[in-house]
Amino acid sequence: MAEASARKLYLHIDSVSKSFGAFQALKSISLDIYEGEFVCFLGPSGCGKTTLLRAIAGLDIQTSGRIEQGGRDISALPPSKRDFGIVFQSYALFPNLTVAENIGYGLVNTGKRRGEVQARVAELLSMVGLDGQERKYPMQLSGGQQQRVALARAIALWPGLLLLDEPLSALDARVRLHLRTELKHLQRQLGITTIMVTHDQEEALAIADRIVVMNHGVIEQIGTPEEIYRSPTTPFVASFVGQMNFFKAAASGAGELRIGNIDIVVPHASEYGKGEFHLCLRPEDVQVRGIRPDQGNVLEARIEGLEFLGSFCRAQLSALQDDAVRFQADFSINAMRDLDLAPGRSLSVALPQDRLRLFTSDQHR
Ligand code: ATP
Numbered sequence: 001m002a003e004a005s006a007r008k009l010y011l012h013i014d015s016v017s018k019s020f021g022a023f024q025a026l027k028s029i030s031l032d033i034y035e036g037e038f039v040c041f042l043g044p045s046g047c048g049k050t051t052l053l054r055a056i057a058g059l060d061i062q063t064s065g066r067i068e069q070g071g072r073d074i075s076a077l078p079p080s081k082r083d084f085g086i087v088f089q090s091y092a093l094f095p096n097l098t099v100a101e102n103i104g105y106g107l108v109n110t111g112k113r114r115g116e117v118q119a120r121v122a123e124l125l126s127m128v129g130l131d132g133q134e135r136k137y138p139m140q141l142s143g144g145q146q147q148r149v150a151l152a153r154a155i156a157l158w159p160g161l162l163l164l165d166e167p168l169s170a171l172d173a174r175v176r177l178h179l180r181t182e183l184k185h186l187q188r189q190l191g192i193t194t195i196m197v198t199h200d201q202e203e204a205l206a207i208a209d210r211i212v213v214m215n216h217g218v219i220e221q222i223g224t225p226e227e228i229y230r231s232p233t234t235p236f237v238a239s240f241v242g243q244m245n246f247f248k249a250a251a252s253g254a255g256e257l258r259i260g261n262i263d264i265v266v267p268h269a270s271e272y273g274k275g276e277f278h279l280c281l282r283p284e285d286v287q288v289r290g291i292r293p294d295q296g297n298v299l300e301a302r303i304e305g306l307e308f309l310g311s312f313c314r315a316q317l318s319a320l321q322d323d324a325v326r327f328q329a330d331f332s333i334n335a336m337r338d339l340d341l342a343p344g345r346s347l348s349v350a351l352p353q354d355r356l357r358l359f360t361s362d363q364h365r
Contacts, residue, residue: 007034009071010193011056011161016065018051025051026062027217038187038194040204043214044240049197052214053163056195058082070160084161085154089169091146093138093153100125100134103152110157124152127186144175151183155190162187164196168203180207201241205229213237235359238280243314245286245327247279249358257358260322265296266356278359283314285355286329288339288347297351301329303343306336313341320346 011033018026025048033039041049054060056067058079066075074082093102100121107117125131128148138146147167154162167183168176184207187194198204204211205225213220213228213236221228221237232238239246247259255270256263259279266279291298301317304326313336319325329349331341339347 007037009033010035010037010069011195012066012068013052013056014066014068016052016055016062016067018048018055018060019063025217026055028065029217029219031212031219031222033193033195035193036191038184038196038207038209040208040211041195041197041214042201042204042211042241043199043220045199047214048217049199049214050165053165053195053197056161057084057086057163083159084163085157085159086163087147087150087154087165087167089166091138091143091150091170093146093149095138097137098134099130099136099138099141099149102138102149103156105153106157120156124156127155127189128152129182142175143171144179147171147179151186155192160193162192162194164194166197166199169198169200176203183207205241213240215240232280232357235278235280238357238359243283243328245281245283247281247325247327249277249279251275251277260319260325262299262319262321262325264351264356265353266358267353269358272358272360275360280357280359281327281351281355283328284312284330285352286317286327287350287352288329288331288335291348291350295350297353297356299325299349299351300346301349302346303341306341306343315341317349 009032013029013031016026016029017024029052041052043049051060055062058074058077061076066073068074069083094105097105103124104117104121107120121134125134128151130145130148133141133145138149141149168179171179180203196207208225210222210224211228212222215236220234221232228237228241232241238244249257249259249264251257251269251272251274253274257266257269257277258264264279300320302320303315304318305316307314312333313331315329315331317327317329341347
């Protein structure tokens, strides 16, 4: 993606709302997307991601608000007057047309000459790795290959915007990972502004330049994958993206915070005042090695359970000082071996101050 200073605004979504009867699926969504960006709409089922994508495509018209594409107000235009290609979860290919005919369908319809269509189809087949498959029918292809055809068809007419609605979710895990990498590569190569709807946080983290996290028809946070993962700004984002420990904490207002009967030091805690809070810490941020006795937030914890997860281990821990304080910590396989970890054993862990995030209780929905 281009540097922030050189970024050119491509899609401007201004206070877009969408109601279905009395139900408000989108609540005043505002969002800017820049030329060449790969943006993922991420959120749980029913949060409004597909509705927002369909509003951008003109497949559903928003109840209120405005959408501009390349400086042009497209808010009221039908899909045919907008400039996008779209791929759905179900490949939606014409079963009675060959691969080449499916890909060339739009080109033929817009009156391109036969030679031009053939050349473009050949270029697209090679782009999506389907050389030699042009005479086959969709039913003779695997799911992954069908989705490549759908992708080639979507970009055949050189659209300015590529819209992808869960394009990988019907595929099995291995094909899905492979196609995800290829999709990202193709998007980079073409420089096409792309929006992908997904409920899979790992997919969004891996593929997006920026992620728009949605929940209940509103945007919870917009940021790069690293920002979303490292600095969630709402408890929802903290819990939806990646693994997260949530501790209920009480603050005295004097900069002191307690989880159960354990005192915890958090930077700037006094700014939060008195009350109930949620303290978050990722399992991989629980420190298990190199702990200095004077570093603060050091606890003795008992291992209640251990899960072997291939490249690392996840332990369920309870604090010795207050066994209602329970949390997870990730250990490398080496750490597990060196520390000779096993259920029932105890060890020292630290909750590093710079990794703790604090949310007020009323932010927690
Ligand atoms: P999923 O991942 O399950 O597709 P989503 O985040 O894409 O979820 P949307 O399809 O945008 O969710 O739907 C948002 C909400 O709007 C849902 O509660 C859904 O039931 C509702 N909704 C969507 N389309 C319609 C419709 N045509 N009529 C009535 N309600 C609708």
